[in-house]
Amino acid sequence: MLAGQSGADPEYLALLRTRLQLDRPLPYQVASYLRDAAQGDLGFSLVQGRPVRDAIAGRLAASALLSGTAFVLAALLGIGLGVIAAARRGGAVDGAISVCSLLAFSLPVFWLGQLLVALFAVRLHWLPAGGMRSADGPGGSLDVVRHLVLPASTFALLLAALVVRVTRTATAEALGEDYVTSARAKGASERRVLLRHALPNALRPVVTVLTGYLGIILTGAVLVETVFVWPGLGRLLYDSVLSRDTPMLAGMLLFSAALVVCANILADLLYRLLDPRTRFG
């Protein structure tokens, strides 16, 4: 935690050691951490100057806004384009969508992000270069939306890429199933076949991908938040690594583990919704 500081007096270091209980035996340190964590106390971050819990809570809204927007955009864009590609399998549209999604999938986010900033903020002055609110001015929700456009679209583009590919494959597979043939046989329109019969059955792997994202959204956002100076959890994580803020990192590890567990429970619930035959237990 002294990484950012220059020079340190030995007595000062000794004092810190005692205060941080680094002089206690390791098992004692672990036990007391777990005891406190169980009571919702994740410790105090000297780097941030506040309790770890407060530091995480303070960044949660910004992260949720960015990741949530990106997530919804990615789901809509990804499933939409995936279905279109599956319906026009082998055609030019399918080809274009596949190439684009592959490109988006392999683009490094910092490169794409910097490029978008250079174009829309530095050259065209249409959108702000970074941050969540203007430095000066009226502010308000419109201001936040303006700041949200670039990071959310960058993030969404990256998340959508895989969704497109999975949706396309699953839908294409479903279109070859017997129940699709029988739906066609009873005279259902091609549109109805696609949206009512094939898509719901194709959604399971898509749900797996999307809920998987929920878990990694914290770490996935590190790059996007860093490039766009977004005051969310991803940057907190990055900064904490750089400053070796151990209490903060341990707290975020616990938090993100909890997030992954929640995402998996949500995925199971969604499976049940999509396919009533799914059993719990």
Next chain:
Amino acid sequence: MRHAAHRIAAAALLLVLLVLSAASGAADTAIRAKPLYGGTLVVAAGDPGPLNPAITSSGQAHPITGQIFNGLIRLDRYFSPTPDLARSWRVSKDGRTYTFELAPNVRWHDGRPFSSADVKYTYEQVLLKLHPRTATLADVIERVSAPSRNVVVFRLKQRYAPFLTWLDEDNGAILPKHLYEGTDPLTNPVNLRPVGTGPFKFESYTPGDRVVLVRNPSYFKAGLPRLDKLVFRAMQSAQAAQAFEAGEVDLYMFPSGPDALRFLNRPGITVTERGREGAARVVPLILNVRKSPFDDVRVRRAMAYALDTDFIARTAYAGVLKPAKSPLTRFITWAYTSKVQQYPHDTARANAILDETGARRGSNGTRFRTSLIYDASFARQAELIKTQLADVGIVVDLKLMDMNSWVRKLYIDKDFDLGYTNFTHPADPDVGWKRIYLCSNYVKAPFTNGSGYCNQQVDDLFRKATEELDQAKRGAIYRQLQRKLASDVPVIPLVDGIGPWVYRNSEFRGFGNSGSKEQFAFGEKVWWTKGSSSRR
């Protein structure tokens, strides 16, 4: 006055040296427009963490806390003390008692009056215990007393020449006793909504995003500050450069070398080192002189000849830092000299000396193998050092690691051949510079004497300089030390300088008037060119 002559000489020297600021900085002094009032300055800085300047030496926190708090004094461009909270001071004949008279009618931002009790409390309970640098002063200060509301007296255990240079906001910010007394200063929630005496009052802090400060209308220095608001946005360098380019940021605190060059010679933009003198340093290549073959001074000199510091400064530092001509930074003008043993790049000479030492080339052309420990911020330098030493038959294995790891290896475990370090020589050679060479400072603690160099004569000279209160005589001692150290080369000085900072001079003026640590004090005097001529 001796001092005046000194300053003129120093100013002339600085004019020559500050090539960077010559182009655009001159505009500032040429235009003597009357300051205007109002406006918001947006600064790209780091994410500061707790805003308690008395418990941190963090370069992220002080640019912000420096606008909120004051120290007893401030250091001018030549590191001479000027008034801040103390409006005058005198030193007793024995050089051990410093009596400060405090400025009258100073109030904390919450309206409570400031007094000598705050100074006494802050030193005794916070600075001398919890400030990573100032805690070392506890060995020097015998007691702090407050005989009356506006007088503070420091009694020292011995004569200590650099004492006044410790008392600025960076190392000696004064906290409000009424908000800290009886609490733990490290975790006190006031650290996140600080109350100071400075030109700006704290308004809000959104971690990872921004700190907003507003003008203190009852600042004790009449007519100051001129701006209405300061906004510090937390940004990494690449983002800060783009935000500056996009016009969203007016002042960019810590540009990288390439970024600084990118903005050089642009109309409306100043790239300057002026105001950053307090962060000057010589970056040394540290040799483990307790280990063969570096225990042989001839090997060390040969390596100094082998290294092309001009090339390193030009490429690895983009010319922003200059090749070092002395072990001490040229910015401490009263002590600096370049009349020391120089090691111009000379491969043939290096080879000849190495042959002489018996470290002959083997059949593969190698004299000996060694290794360099460093972190990513020194990566380009390390590559250049490897290449240049290879030319004289020294093979360097590069060991890239994170900073904490090399600090441990170099300073604690002493398990290294070659290393580097990056700390500044703040304000006084006794404080930042001595620790690199002092034999008694060869201890297991970070940022001490890394090379293991030990010379009783050097230690004695340093001690003499600590106790000598006459600056001219002290300067002479330090020049003698530079000559000795340049000849012994326990470390090879690579580059000398400071990173510049960058601001929009088309909209903001008044920079260059707030001393050698202006980064921590600019808010007081800077003004907006589009402001109004009077305070509404």
